[in-house]
Each structure stands twice: as C-alpha cells, then as structure tokens.
Amino acid sequence: MSQINYLEINPLPKDWERRIRKVLKELKNFYPKKSSNFTLVLTNKEKIQEYNQRFLNRNFPTNVLSFRGEGNYLGDILVSVEKAKEEASFYQLPLEDYLIMLVIHGFLHLLDYDHEKGLYAPWLMLKNEVKLCERFCINKEKILNFLRRREYMPAKLAVNVDHVATVREARKTYYPDPVYAAVLAELGGADGIVVHLRLDRRHIKERDVKLIKEIIKVKLILEMSLDKALIEFAKTVKPYQVTLVPEKVEEVTTEGGLELDGRVEEVKAVVKELNKGGIKVSLFLNPEEKVLELAKKTGAQIVELHTGKYAEALEENERIKELERLERASFWAKELGFIVHAGHGLNYENIMPVAALPTIEEFSIGHSIIGRAIMVGIKEAVKEMKELIIRSREGK
Numbered sequence: 001m002s003q004i005n006y007l008e009i010n011p012l013p014k015d016w017e018r019r020i021r022k023v024l025k026e027l028k029n030f031y032p033k034k035s036s037n038f039t040l041v042l043t044n045k046e047k048i049q050e051y052n053q054r055f056l057n058r059n060f061p062t063n064v065l066s067f068r069g070e071g072n073y074l075g076d077i078l079v080s081v082e083k084a085k086e087e088a089s090f091y092q093l094p095l096e097d098y099l100i101m102l103v104i105h106g107f108l109h110l111l112d113y114d115h116e117k118g119l120y121a122p123w124l125m126l127k128n129e130v131k132l133c134e135r136f137c138i139n140k141e142k143i144l145n146f147l148r149r150r151e152y153m154p155a156k157l158a159v160n161v162d163h164v165a166t167v168r169e170a171r172k173t174y175y176p177d178p179v180y181a182a183v184l185a186e187l188g189g190a191d192g193i194v195v196h197l198r199l200d201r202r203h204i205k206e207r208d209v210k211l212i213k214e215i216i217k218v219k220l221i222l223e224m225s226l227d228k229a230l231i232e233f234a235k236t237v238k239p240y241q242v243t244l245v246p247e248k249v250e251e252v253t254t255e256g257g258l259e260l261d262g263r264v265e266e267v268k269a270v271v272k273e274l275n276k277g278g279i280k281v282s283l284f285l286n287p288e289e290k291v292l293e294l295a296k297k298t299g300a301q302i303v304e305l306h307t308g309k310y311a312e313a314l315e316e317n318e319r320i321k322e323l324e325r326l327e328r329a330s331f332w333a334k335e336l337g338f339i340v341h342a343g344h345g346l347n348y349e350n351i352m353p354v355a356a357l358p359t360i361e362e363f364s365i366g367h368s369i370i371g372r373a374i375m376v377g378i379k380e381a382v383k384e385m386k387e388l389i390i391r392s393r394e395g396k
C-alpha cells in the first residue's frame with residue numbers, strides 16, 4: 001500500500017486526499033513491480049528546506065524531493081504544500097492539479113528518471129510527466145502547457161569579459177585581448193557577452209565593443225551609464241541590449257542599483273532613444289518592489305537585479321534573507337511584465353541557490369569566471385559555471 005503522511009501540516013480537504021490516494025494507487029501500476037510501495041509526505045516549507053539542506057546541501061525550500069528506498073520499498077516523496085500553493089498561485093494553475101503534478105515528478109524520480117542526467121534524460125522525464133499528468137489532472141491543458149515550457153529551460157549565462165581588459169590595461173599592452181576571451185566564452189557555452197564601457201575607459205575600450213559585436217554569434221550586452229556620448233556610441237554599435245548602470249569614477253566596481261527616484265523621465269527618454277535604435281534596455285536595480293514599480297514607468301524591457309548584497313552576506317541568515325529578497329523581487333518584476341536578469345558578485349560557491357529561482361532568466365557574471373579562467377582557462381571556466389546554473393533548477 002502506498003500512503004500519505006502529514007509532517008507538521010494540517011491534512012488536506014478529504015476530497016483532495018481521496019483524489020491523490022487514487023493517483024498514488026494508479027501510479028503504482030505504472031511500475032511493473034506491483035508489490036512496490038512508496039510514501040507521500042506532505043509538509044511545510046521549513047521541513048522541506050531542512051531536508052534539502054541535510055541531504056542535498058541546498059539551503060532553500062524546494063517544492064518536491066524524492067528519496068529512493070531499498071528492495072521492494074520504492075521510497076519517499078516529500079512535497080511542500082506551502083511552496084506548491086505559492087507556485088500554483090504565481091503560475092495561475094489550480095493547486096490540486098499542481099500538487100498532483102509534483103507527486104508525479106517525485107514519483108518518476110523514484111523510478112530513476114532524472115531530468116538532470118545526460119542529454120536525453122530531460123526529454124524522457126518530461127514525456128512521462130506529460131503522459132501521467134494527461135491521465136490524472138483535471139485542467140489538463142493548463143498543466144500540460146506549463147510542463148512543456150517550464151524549468152527544463154535553465155537560466156542563461158551572460159559572461160562579462162571586462163577583467164580580461166583590466167589585465168591588459170595593467171601593463172597598457174595589447175594582450176590579453178577581451179575579444180579573444182569573448183570568442184572562448186562563447187565556445188564554453190556563454191549565451192551572451194557583456195562589456196562595461198566605463199567613463200574612464202579603465203578596461204574596455206570602444207575598439208573592444210566594436211570587434212566583439214563583429215565576431216560573436218551570441219548577443220552582445222553593453223553596460224553603460226546614461227552619458228550622452230555613450231548613448232550615441234551604443235546607437236552606432238547596436239548591441240542586442242544596453243544595461244543602464246549608475247557609475248562613479250572613484251568606485252572599484254558598480255556599487256548600487258540605478259537610482260530612479262526623481263529620474264524616471266530622464267531614464268524613460270534614454271530607454272526610448274535606445275529602443276528606437278533597435279536596442280533592448282535593461283536597468284540594473286536594487287531588488288526592491290518600490291524601485292521596480294518606478295522602473296515600470298520607464299518602459300524598459302528588462303531588469304537586472306543586483307545580487308551584490310546576497311553575494312557579500314557573510315552570515316548564513318543574512319544570505320537567506322537576501323536570497324528571499326531576490327526571490328520576492330524577481331516574482332514581482334515578472335508580475336510587472338519584465339524579463340528578469342540578475343548579477344554582481346556571483347561566483348562558483350553562491351550561484352546555485354539564486355540560479356534555482358525560476359523567475360530569473362539570465363545571470364550576468366564576470367569577475368569570478370575570469371578569476372577562475374586564470375586557473376583553468378576561459379572555456380572550462382564558463383562551462384563549469386553553466387553546469388551549475390543548469391543543475392540548480394529543480395535539481396538534486
């Protein structure tokens with residue numbers, strides 16, 4: 001017999017429970033070894049976070065976890081009803097069906113289907129999820145549409161090559177060349193190349209931007225302040241996207257997000273001008289709802305959430321607090337209709353929890369990749385980061 005247990009939450013309404021029991025019973029028939037049992041444990045966010053941390057070393061609440069059993073016992077599926085509620089409401093899906101979809105997902109993991117393993121595994125897992133959801137969900141169309149376009153799409157990685165130019169400028173030579181680095185980053189799997197053309201031209205120069213635009217196949221993202229001459233330059237180079245950032249000559253790196261208070265009209269005019277030139281505009285912002293609401297008035301298409309505070313947090317609770325702040329802001333930004341990106345200070349140790357946030361579509365990462373590339377080479381450094389981003393979503 002497969003059963004439902006409740007861990008620190010109230011039982012579901014009786015009719016829901018009955019429906020889930022029926023699904024569990026029929027799921028067993030999907031598996032040829034009919035004598036095998038498994039347990040569905042319904043719990044809250046805290047508990048699933050505890051298990052996620054303890055067994056998978058991931059300190060955030062996920063929606064579903066599976067633990068493989070031994071012999072005839074297939075294992076346990078842990079589902080956070082609280083997390084499922086939040087997600088179902090965000091994706092505007094019926095909770096009952098959403099819960100069933102998570103149970104199916106967990107069940108397939110018990111059968112060793114794994115969307116993380118190898119090239120065809122995601123496809124195979126999805127095929128089975130679609131088949132089972134088609135059978136058990138009431139609002140089939142909504143759930144199936146959701147399944148077909150959801151988290152198997154990992155976030156993208158845009159690689160910032162500024163610091164290759166920093167090394168070049170340390171000796172005012174012609175090497176190492178950020179143009180070569182951009183090509184290698186693309187070969188390593190970068191989905192975009194980022195360069196910051198600073199007012200003092202301390203690393204990237206106009207020549208770098210133009211050559212990178214010529215040579216790469218992936219998109220070029222030009223970071224810059226709202227300086228008039230830079231806007232003119234951007235209009236001639238036509239990168240895929242301009243990211244508007246605040247800039248102080250004396251700063252070591254971009255410090256905070258763009259200040260929009262009292263500047264909406266100014267930013268709006270720049271967005272309009274760049275958009276007219278066929279360039280998408282992203283605003284680099286602190287992850288705050290108030291800021292995002294002001295951003296909406298500028299007409300920008302994308303927001304890049306500043307992950308600096310999260311990255312710099314030394315204490316575990318502070319890091320979790322900052323991660324939750326990013327989570328809330330990313331959901332809110334998506335609600336407002338933005339494409340959501342994030343970046344700053346992300347490295348090989350801190351990337352996975354943020355990369356698991358389903359609302360963030362792209363990460364902009366520079367310093368840590370170029371730093372690692374000194375040790376392992378650019379292609380390898382980009383490949384390693386990309387793998388972490390892919391593994392983080394919905395993953396084990």
Ligand code: PXP
Nearest residue numbers: 254284343344345364365366367
């Ligand atoms: N995003 C923006 C807007 C930035 O200004 C920077 C730094 O140039 C980054 C992302 C990348 O930050 P890091 O070099 O710390 O990865």
